[in-house]
Amino acid sequence: MTNSYFDTDGFYRDSCERNYVKVDDIARNIAWTTDTDWGELQITINLSKPEKDPRAIAEAASKAPGASDYIDPATGVARPCPLCVTEADIACGYARTIPIGGETWGMWYSPYAYYNEHCIAMSWEHRPMHVDRTAFACLLDFVDLFPDYFIGSNADLPIVGGSILGHDHFQGGRHTFPMELAPIAETFGMSAHPSVEAGVVRWPLSVIRLRSADRAALADAAVHVLETWVTYNDPSVGIFSGFDGGARAQVDASGHIEKVHNTVTPIVRKRGSVYEMDLALRCNITSDEHPLGVFHPHEELHHVKKENIGLIEVMGLAILPPRLRQVMEDRGLSRDDVGRIFAQVLEHAGVFKWDDAGRAAFRRFEQALG
Ligand SMILES: [Zn+2]
Incomplete structure (x- = not known):
């Protein structure tokens, strides 16, 4: 099976050859895997992108375009928004257009390429992230266009979302993440949706996997x-x-769902004729004890990870900042130590823990889904 809407191999090769994808920078990243209770987690120390503070991300979410200091990786020129596509991007081959959700979206390959063929799809209109029926339809359209690629959306709330909340976008590509390999711990039924298989994934975050043709x-x-x-x-x-x-x-007339603290990080892939959607349950509540987030890496892990746990990390690939090299040296941490700490980071982000109380609580939620 090949990606059918256009030749992604050619588009990717071209993006690398033109240095839109920073192949040389990416080659300097440090990457390894660590075996944990949750399978083999993937760890990358990213040497080409700065770390962001969760509070700065929340602040940026409400800013209009014009407030970004983002430098276009293709041209070196400042852009008002890192994800607004222009006709010039299309003309020079940096971006292409794809039809999803009844609209024309842009698509390009990430200059930082956290994994193989890491692509970004973005709405042409500058509008905030929203996880709802429309977003699910767009994700499903995407895998119909590109069945070889997974696609996912960051959550649409601060703390649990990604680093760009102000522009509607997804991330996809050709890569197998640890979460995808995690088995179903138990199945449950939803009486109103008998043709959909539902199960709880054995994963540190709380993930419901839905499957249906x-x-x-x-x-x-x-x-x-x-x-x-x-x-x-x-x-x-x-x-x-x-x-x-x-x-x-x-839910408003256009299907948008109002959220205060709870949302999901959705990931979609296609296996032959079957659609598979993973929904990671997220809650961005804070407390006096955990002012950056209760279901966010707690302070004792901030030497390794303080940023939001976004889509890519939800799936078991850690993107760690350059300072980690120094942290490892100062604290005498091995790479496997870091991998095991990343497993704890993901456990902190799980709303239902894998202890007796957490398992019982997850089953109560399954019952609520009826
Ligand atoms: Zn934008």
Whole structure:
């Protein structure tokens, strides 16, 4: 099976040859794998991109284009927004257009390439990230166009989202992440969605995997999980959605779902004719004890990871900042030590822990999905 909408091999090769993808910089990154309780996690020390503070990300989310100091990796010229595509990008071959969600989107390969053929798809319009039915439809459209690629969206709330909340975008590519290899720990049924298989993935974050050959049924089931989660509270394990008990998710005319603390990080892939969607349940509640986030790496792990746990790390690939080389030397940490700390980082981001209380709480949520 090959990617069918256009020749991604050719587009990728061309992007590398023109140095839009910074092949030389990427070659300097340090990468290894560490065997953990969650399988073999993938670790990269990224030497070509600066670290961002979660509070700065939240601040940037509300800024209009014009406020970015982002330097275009292709041209060296400042851009108002790192993800706004221009006609010039299309004309010079830096970007292409793809039809998803009934719109024309842009697509290019990430200059930083965290993994093989790391591509970004972005709405032509500058508008904020939103995880909802429309986003799920776009993700499913993408894998129909490019069945060889996975595609995922960062969550759409600060702390649990990615580094760019202000421009609607996805990340995809040709890479097998550790989460994809993680088995289903248990299955459960949703009575209103009988044609969709649902299971809990054995993974440090709390991930529900949906599978179906029926695309529309899968999208309906995903919306059901999201809407249920958005208003879900379980104080016994620290989950506070910001909605009162019994509240229904607020959905506007265009299908956008209002969220306070709870959202999901969705990832979609296609296996033959079957669509597979992983939904990582996220909650960005903070507390006096954990002012950067309860389900965020806690302070004792900040020497390794302080940034938001975004889509790529959710899937088990750590992107660590250059300072890690010094941290490892100062603290006498081996690479496997860092890999095991990354496993703890992911455990902190899980809303339902893998202890008795967490397992029982996850089962209560499964029951709420009915
Ligand atoms: Zn933009």
